[in-house]
Every structure is written in structure tokens, then in C-alpha cells.
Amino acid sequence: MTSTRHRRGSGSQGGFALVLAIAVFIVSLFLWTEARADTPAPPDAGLVRLSEMEESALLIRTVDAGLYVPAPLVATDIALDIAGPVVRATVTQRFENPSDAWVEGTYVFPLPADAGIDRLRMQVGDRFIEGEIHERRQARRIYEDARANGQRASLLEQERPNMFTTSVANIGPGETIIVQIEYQDVARLADGTFELRVPLAITTRYVPGDAPQFVAESRNAPAAVPDARRITPPLMHPDGEPANALRLPVSITARLQPGFEPGQIASLYHATLVERPGEGDARISLADGPVPANRDFVLTWRPAEEYRPSAALFTQTLNGETYLLAQVLPPATLGDDAPRQPRETVFVIDNSGSMAGASMRQAKQALLSALDRMQPGDRFNVIRFDNTMEQVFPAPVDATRDNLDRARRFVRGLDANGGTEMLPAMQAALVDATPQDTARVRQVVFLTDGAIGNEDALFAVIHDGLGRSRLFPVGIGSAPNTYFMSRAARAGRGTFTHIGDVSEVAGAMDALFAALERPVMTDLDALFPEGALSEIWPAPLPDLYYGEPVLMTARLDNPAGSMRLEGRMGDALWQEDLSLSDARPANGIATLWARNRIRAIEELRYQGASAEAIDAEVLQTALDFHLVSRLTSLVAVDVTPARPADEVLTARDVPLMVPHGWDFDAVMNRNPERQHRAALDPALIDRLAPGSPPGAGDAQARNGLALPATATPREWLILLGALMALSGLAWRMVQRRQSAC
Template sequence: MVLTPAPAAARPEPCAPPAALLHRALALCAPLLLGLVAWLGSLDGAAAAPGSGALLLRGKLPQSAPVEAPRLKTDIAVAVSGPTARATITQLFRNTTDQWVEGTYVYPLPEDAAVDAMTLVVGDRVIVADIRARAAARQAYEAAREAGHAAALTEQERPNLFTNSVANIGPGETVLVQIAYQQPVRLSGGTHALRIPLVVAPRYNPAPAPVTPAAEGAGADPVPDRARITPPVLDPAEHAPANPVTLTVTLQAGFPLGSVQSATHPIRVEETGPESRRVTLADGPVPADRDIELTWTAAPARAPAIGLFRERVGTDEYLLAVVTPPEGQNLARRPRDVTFVIDNSGSMAGASMRQAKASLLMALDRLAPADRFNVIRFDNTMDQLFPEAVPADERHLAVARSFVAALEARGGTEMLAPLTAALADPTPERTDRVRQIVFLTDGAIGNEEQIFSAIAAGRGRSRLFMIGIGSAPNAHLMTYAAELGRGSYTAIGTIDQVAERMRELLTKLESPVVTDLTASFSEPGVEATPRLLPDLYRGEPVVLAARLGRSAGTLTLRGRIGDRPWEQVLRLAQAEEGQGISKVWARAKIGEAETARLTGRLSAEAADAVILSLALEHRLMTRLTSLVAVDVTPRRPTGTPLTAADLPLTLPAGWDFEAVFGRSGAAQPAQPARERRAQVPSPLATAASGIALPQTASDAPLLLWLGLSLLAASALILRRPGRVA
């Protein structure tokens, strides 16, 4: 574009109006300003090209230039030994910048994991972590961070959600953090299962209730740590998947093996003996966008009837008993009142919504004429299909099928109101009908404790069955809710699993339960968990952990199958050697103390004392304890700034990014749109975080709007008569 002098007749007089002078100045400066904007935009684009997976993070100081976040890779090694598994997770942090960086990464672990070890490796230095009270561990980490020492801190946010912070990663440097945990292997219907979570799903965090004089507890934040459980998430349309994961499982089943399978990932299975296998991922490293599930069964007619294992630690003996009672035969089926609750919030968009609807339609088809039912759907609102439970006749079922088929995913996940409605029992004194609640959700919420408290207070005679939908369900919520509701938890990760897993669950719901279960030891002084044994459904085992002291003797299990008594006596001296049983017992006892706190059986202070004592004795991570590793040698030069960076997470497979985060149009990690709507700043959450969280947005949107505005202004000026040739 070339600017030419205006004709003489059109030239302004020497005393031209100021507006005319301004127009001419803008016209002369527009090319220069547009060129400057384009140059700045090119710098930003070069730093993080779309699809590259690069993430820009700002430093703690306003003048700090954006830097690329540390890269992360993860290797998982699991050794299964009979009823327990020992896992080691190795996380490799790579600083690709020329600055000193502190990396923070939120990651999942199994909800029943007993996390007991962490090691930090920097160059040739290996630092083994100590277990400390949470506040003391954070204080030690922050002191080391400020002094320039290499340090790592692992903190529990939820029993299945942890945060790793690694301080003073040098320019171009790689550091390694290794975490180890113990967990029990699940058994149901003859199938052993191990689930390894890889991704933290974005969570909906309800806002505090409005502060009104009449509202009890109003204004309290249901998610006081919302800032700590809301890491940035990459838009898969703009970024490649982050955090590639490799896996090796060494399987020692303790019995001749039949099939070894995974419904979530292609696997390679190498036979290393009649009772052992080596399992790896067939496609090599995989993105951390869905949980890994591994199942195995015994060879035909070779399944053990009783699993009894023991471990000696110091002067104590620890016991793990896994016993499956015989199935009742030809027992009359009792009529049921079933309330189905289905989550149709935004996080369920896509594959999860299809799975949930297919599961619910299948459950409706299995209702018997003597049953009654109702359906509740919820997002940030809720609807109850019928005012009360109705007969399962064809007319009502047709209405329910149409209602379910029309559901679409949208909005937030306000779970408390529909749960309370489902628990409300108009006839709590009735014993002639079984009352069941089937709850279908991904569980992507941050206010789990509100949900647990509601179940403990309102469960009555109801039995709660949780169905986890999607590639990364919140297993802590599902498992604990089912335990409190005296039901069970079923995970459905793909549409291919709907028919099989719903059939298994519905068969359990329709089958007579084993009731009135008790466990007694012949020797005194045994500490067993759970304190109260749950009702059992077909194929479900009794799982009992105990600290025996030096005693042996016998364990007697008693219950009723229908109207017939059932009893089994186990001689503890016949137990096989096991590994990690003490950790499993301690983790279960900690969970029992948390339950006692929620139900009011223990005060908060008494429960915390029990949890802290168990955690320090057995070196376990809890909400009250953390693992911290500090190198004694300073590394970062005095006066050199430290940039803080939250490492981004990959969106769970099958999730719709726009349905969760809205149409931001930015190529940067986002916070859920539903979270932004619900969130109210919490001074407590901010103070508790203890670290300066980065601002992940770049200046690109501002520069773009500035450029467009100048371009429009220039166009208007240059289109004036006589201005442009």
C-alpha cells in the first residue's frame, strides 16, 4: 500500500481540525503498528505451534518470559503376587528450557493403593523420601525449594488423586521421581482384576451455598481444595497427547492360569510358567488418556476355593482372607423397588452418554412384573420421571425408554440433589421388598465428602450400586459410595462392555444375597477389618484383613443364604505366604477410620489421631501425611529465578472437549467452563495451595484483537476520498 499526497483542493488548511490530523497520523503509523503486531504474533506462534504439544507457562514474576513446561514420561512396573500387587511408577521430568523450573503434576493412583515409598534421582544422586505429617513435609519442601536444593514432594488430594512437586530442575536437565504402592487384587465371579488409572478426569466443583441466616452451613465451600484438583487440560484438537506411558506386569497368580485379557488396551502376554505371565502393552507407549484394566482367570476346574494368606512383619502376623461362599440354589426372588439415576452432564458427552443410556435401557428390560421402578436424570438440574415408584409394566417401561433415549449431555454435575432424592424412602419399615439404587455416572466431581455424608445419613434399607461410565471414572467415589451403601461397584469403560457387565451386575441384583455375615477368631486380640461385613451378592467374595499379633487358631465365617445358615471354619496355620499384606491391612484400617468420621462414630479429632498413627507406623501416604525427598546439596545459583509450572493432562478418551470447557478457541490448556461458572474464589483453597500457580494463557488473543482493531481503523482511514491511490 502506497500513500500519495492529496490533490491541492483536498489538502487541509494550515489550521486543520485536530481530528483530521489524528486521521492522517493513524494512516501514516498503521503499517508500522501492523508490522509490530505481526512480529509479536510470530514470536508467540514459534514458541508453541498448534499440534506440537508445547505448553507455555509464565513465571512467578510479571516480567518473566513464557517458558515451555517440563516434559513428562511415565513407566509403570507391577508385580502381582497372589492376592496383592506391588507397583512402581517412574516419572521422568525433562526441562527443555534454559531456566530453572519447578514442575507440579497431578496424577491418579488406585483408590485402595497403599503408597509407601518415593525416591528422587538427580544425576548420580539418589534421595529416598521420608514420611512426615503433611504440614511438616510441605515446610521442608518449600525451604529446600527456596534454598536451591533439589526436592520432591508427594501429597494426597484424594485417595485416588495425588500431586507431585519437583523443585529446582536445572536447564536441560532430567530428574526422575519413583513412587511405589501396594494394592489388593479384586476378585468377582471367578475373575481377578487389576485396574491402573492413567488420567485425572476434569472435575465439576459445586459452588458454596448462598449465605443466608436460615441455611445451616451456608457459605461453606464443598470443595475447599478446588485449586489443587483442577490442573490444566490439553485440547486434543490443538495439542498432541502428553505423558506417554509404558507398562510391564509380572503376574504370579498362585494357581494355574487360564485367560489373561485387557478390555482397554491391546496387550502382549508371554507365558513364563503354568502360574505366571509377563504382560506388556502391544503398541508400546500409550497416551495417558484412559485407565488400563487387566483381568485373568484360573484354568478350568483349577480355581482355588479359599484364599488365605499371611505375612510376618516384626513380631506381628498379618492375614488376608478371600473366601467365596457357595451360591444359593432355587431360592425365591424377592420383588424390588429400583431407582435408576443417570448422569447427563457435559462430561458424559459422546461415548460415555451412549454407554450410560445403553446400560440403563438394558436394566429396564430386566425388570420383572412384580418390580417397581423410577428414573432420575441430572446435570446441574434434575428431573424425576414419576412422582413415585411405578409398576414395571409395558406402559411405564415405554415411557421410561423414551425418556432415556432423549437424554443429551450438557451442564454441570450437581450430584447431591438426585442422590438425596433417590435415597428418600417413603416406606422405610417395609421388609417384603428389596430397595435398590442403580447410579450411572463418571463421578467427575470434587465434593466427594458431601456425597459420602449423604449416603451415610440417608441409606436406610437401600442398597446402592454404582456404575462407573467411561475411560477414567472416579473410582474413589464409586467404590466408597458403594461400600457405604452396602452395594457394589461396576466399571464400564467401552460400549463393548455394556452387555456383559450389566448382565453380571443385574444377575447379582436379582440373586438372593448372603446376609448377616460375621467373622470371629478363636484367639483374642485380633484387629480385623472391615468391622461390619457387607451383604454379598452372587460371586462376590468375603475379603477380610487382620493383624493377629502372635496368635494363630481359626477364623469362622457365618451368614445366611436365603433362610439357610452358612458357616466356614478356616485354620490360620494353613495360610500361604503373602507379600504386602500389612500395608493392605493398614490402608483398610485408615479407610475404616475415615468412614467412622463421616458417620459420626468417631469425632474428627479421634479419627485423625488413628489415621496419623497408622500412617506413620506403616509409612503410608494419607490426607494427613506426605512423602518428601530433599537433597542436602544446593544446586540453583543464588539469585537465579525459579519458574513454576503446572504440567498439563491429556483429556480422557471419549470426552468432548468443547462440552466440558466451552468454545474458548485457545490453543492453551483450559479449566472447565462448568467449573468457571460454579467456582467461587476460596481464600482457604488459595492459602492451602502453598505454590504459585502459573498463568497458562499467552498474549496471542490480545495481540490478535489489537491487530484487527488497527487493521479496521486503517481501512476506514484509507477509504476516505482522496486518501489512497
């Protein structure tokens, strides 16, 4: 009997232990599931090994040997519709998610600095979701709410007038989401040739702070550039070319209807096919298929020999208002016989790391060519800058043979390295020791790629210190910061020249000096019949140099009668009357007018206007005309949730390609971790940048603890440990009861 009772007790105790273990397992599993739902992805989420990749993908290296982060792939199609000088561009971006995780992709990309971006559409399957314009912070809230709810959403934001960010939320594993952007632009007319520039690459912006740095070296943006992290996207390492060459492929097509029979049509940096299906019509495409997004696409066209355009007028009627675009080329012969005036020219050359390689060769050759143009009676100086600054002479000196030879030796010995501290060089170049000297024209020729993030500080210095000087930026390289160049030229009452290849140096510098050595057309004005004009931009009209057109937009109350343009070149008066009834109808003129208005309002800050008044005018104009601006963004949201609630969303930046001709190592020597950092989810960011401060979004990081270099399935291990501990306790209780019996 005793033996039987003991066996029943053992069975009863064993059953109790089993029930207890099962109960503990169910409770632990429930608690683990709840905890996992509120816990960020572990540090290894989204990391892959090369052996795990089954298809081509863009991989970012991490600090863990053999582990990579798959980045979203972006393929871009650009369709250009050119009517006269007016351009309507459609940019289609295809975001492909090669990973097995739900992803938010962020892509920083360039657009023309003066373009008006007025449309965003997102395609999900067969459906198109139209973007809506909102005040920037409101658009960001709408996007973030959609992202959190698992809805597909896209957001287009302006970082600079020529730099934009597309964010796309909730791209599923293996999915593709298409985002389409449309903008309005105008081709530039110079010396009888129309030129259209479509930027494809971004030169990495240098951000000055307490110490020279790219912002990627610090989590805290320098006060001078509070949005520094947003304008310094990660870069692909160029190793592995040509495999890297089409990681960001771009296709380009254009339809050209210039309003006259086109003569030569050329692409400066890409091979193209030109078809002429009919009179006055041309179709342009890339000859060798898609190209890498590493240098600007530049298309030029000229009229046939027997025709030279002198004026182009276009109008659009929108919401009962008439908008006018006028592009008028003054005669090139006016004032040609004026005597050459002696000049004082200060040449400034950028020899920072971003200029290394082809850009430095172009800049040195351009400066040597400019020194050869100096004549007896001229004065000059040469200043070079990286994160330091050096002047060849303490002040401008006479253009003697010895002084010019000394300057040439200095220029030939320059190497590119260091940061881009442009501000001290600009201040030094504008110092005028003889402001009352009317015998010489004072000019500053500034050769740079403009790779800076503190543009506003430079514009303020130009406005405050310009005096009688005139500023002539020369953009160097395959993807210069044209926003800085063109606006600096306007603020400096000069003109902007671009050199994209060594073969262009001689021609570009000859054209620049032809402009510098001819009289400037001043006192430009546009006169309309009484009651016809409502607003005109830019206002006032800028001075013009040789070969430049008058380019203006206006809103008219009455589009009847004639417009008179007049100006003065030396002692000669120029006038031209244009009948408004001859203007051709065209779409997009209102958008160009609004964009010019916003640009002009923004520049009032350097003339003492209050920030509040400027913001109010910019915001209202952008909302009225559905334009992306500093204060407005376009956002598109799919109402149907796509990402399951229990799936984690990881953030991925799309690294950009290194601009063509750029010396990657020369810049990265300033910041050896730059190529590894990407604004990914907090659990990954410290894996990408060894030695950096902890990730802002990680609980361990907030406590200042170093993240481990590897990760484990901690939820499973916690559960297993709890089960083992409780099972051991139950087994111990059974053993004690058995011993007692």
C-alpha cells in the same frame, strides 16, 4: 591567554561530566542488580514462540497471539509384581524440563483408591534420595525450604485416596529428574476372575458452589470443597491428535504369579503381549509400546478350566506382628433357588457435560438394558441430573408397558451438558415414601462417571438417608472416579460395577442384575481361636452380593489354629474353616492392613466420631506404617543446592490428557477458559486466563491493576533513562559554564 584558560576550563568541565556519568552508571548498575534479585520474573519469562522451539515440547497457549508456555514433560513407567492377589507396583515418573528456565513441576495423577503408597525415591544423576514420611504440613515446609534454597526436592501428597500430586523443585534447563513411587494393592476377585485396575487418567472434577462451576472459573474455592484448586489440574486441548497422543507416555510391564496355572490373561483396553516362561508364571507388556495416559489399564486373569479358587490366605510378619490377608469366594450355588423378590428400583443417570460422547452412549444403553429387566410387580422411576434435576415420574410407579415406554423415550432423548450437581439427585433417589414396605427390595442404581469434588457431602447424604435402600453405583467411561464409586457402594451397602466400553454394557448389566436378583449374604463374621485376633478390618464385614469375595485383613497375636468365616444367605447358613498354617508368606500385607484401617477410621466420621479423634488415629497409623494419607506426605530432598541464587524459579503445572472418549467441548462450554488456566508463577497466570481476577502473587495484581498484555525489559529501560537524564544534566552544566565564560 584567555583562549587557553577557556579551553582548560572546558576540558576540566568535560572531565567532570564524564566522571559524573561513569559514577552514575556504576551506582545505577548496582541498584538495578539488587532490585532484579528481589523482583519476580517479568510477565514474558518462560514464554516462547513456535519459531523458537528446537525440539518437541508440550506448549500451553496464552492470551498473547503466538506466545506459549512450555510445560514440563512427564513420562511414566509402571512395573507390576503380582503374587496371588497381592500387587506391588513401582511407578517411575521422569520429569523433563524443555525450557531454558529453572522450573518447579507439579503433576496431578491417579492411583488405585485402596492402594497403600509407602515409598518415594528421587534420582539425581547416579544418586537416589529416599523419601521420608512426615505430617503433611511439616513435609510441605521441608519441601518449600529446599525449593527456596535451590535444592532439588520432590513431594508426594494425597488429594483424594485415588488422586495424588507430585511436586518437583529446581529442575534445571534441559534437565530430567526421576521420581519413583511404590504402592501395595490387591487384585479384585469377582465371579472367578481376578481383575487389576491401574488408573492412568483423571476425569475432571466438577466443584459445586454458589453457581455451577469448575474451580478454574474462580480464584476462591467454594466452601464445600476448600481444596478445589488442587483437584482440578489443567487439561491439554485435544486438537492436534495424534501429535498429542504421547505427550504423557506410559509404559507398563507385569509379572504374574497367581499361585495356580493361569488360563486366559487379557487386557480390556490395551493390546498386550503375554509370555509364559514357566508353569504358573506369566509376563505381560504393551504390544505397541508406550500408550497415552488417557484411560485406565485393566488386566484380568482366570485359572485354568479345572481349577476354581475359593480361598487365598497370605501372612507377613513385621516388627514382631503377624498380618493376615484373606480372600474367600463363597459358593455361587448357595441360595440360587430362592424366589425372586419384587423390587422398587430408582435409576439415576448423569447427563452432565463430562458424560458427553462415549460415556453418555454407554450410560443410556445401560439404563435401557436395565429397564428391559423390570418385571410385573416391580416399581421404578428414572431421575436425570446435570446442574438441574428431573424425574420422569413424581414417585416410583408400576413397571407397566406404558410406563416403561415413557421412561425409554425419556432416556433416548437425553443429551450431556451442564454441571455435575449430584447432591440433589442423590437426595431425591433416597426418598422412600413407603419405608415399612417389606414386600419389595428397594434399590438405587446410579449411573455416572463420578466427576465431582465434593465426595464427602455425598457420603454424608448416603449415610443419613439410606434407610432400607441399597445403592449400586455404575461407573461409566474410561476413567471414572473409582474412589467415589467404591466408597459410595460400601456406604450404601451395595456393590460397584464398571462399564468402560459400549461392548461391555450387556455383560456388565446382566452381572449387576444377577447380583440384584439373588439373595444377599448377610451377618458375615470371622471367628478366630481365643487370643489369636488383635484387630480386623473392615469391621464389621460388609454384606456380599453374588460373585463377590470376602476380603479382609487382620493383625494377629497368635497365628496358630483355624479361622472360621460364616454368613447367612436367605435361610441358608454358610461356613468355611481355613487353617492359618496354610497361609502363604507375602510382602506388603501389613501395608494393606494399615490402609484398610485408615479407610475404616475415616468412615467413622459419618457415624458421629469427632474429627480430632479421627485425625489422631489416621495420623499415627500413617506415620507408623510410612503411608501417604490425607494427613501425611512423603518428601525427598537433595542436600546439595543446584539452582544459582540469582536464577529465578518458575512454577509449571503438567496438563493432563483428556480421558478417552471424552467430549472436550461439551465440558469446556461450561467453562471456556478451563483449558488455558494453569497454576503457574503469578507473573504468568493472568496471561493464561483473560478476564480473570489479578494474580495473587503479583504486586500490581494486589493493587487491583490490570496487567499489560505485553512486557518490556523494564530494568534496562530504567537504567538507560537514568543515564540519559544524568548525562543530560551534566551536559547542561557544561553548557552553562561555557556560556558564562
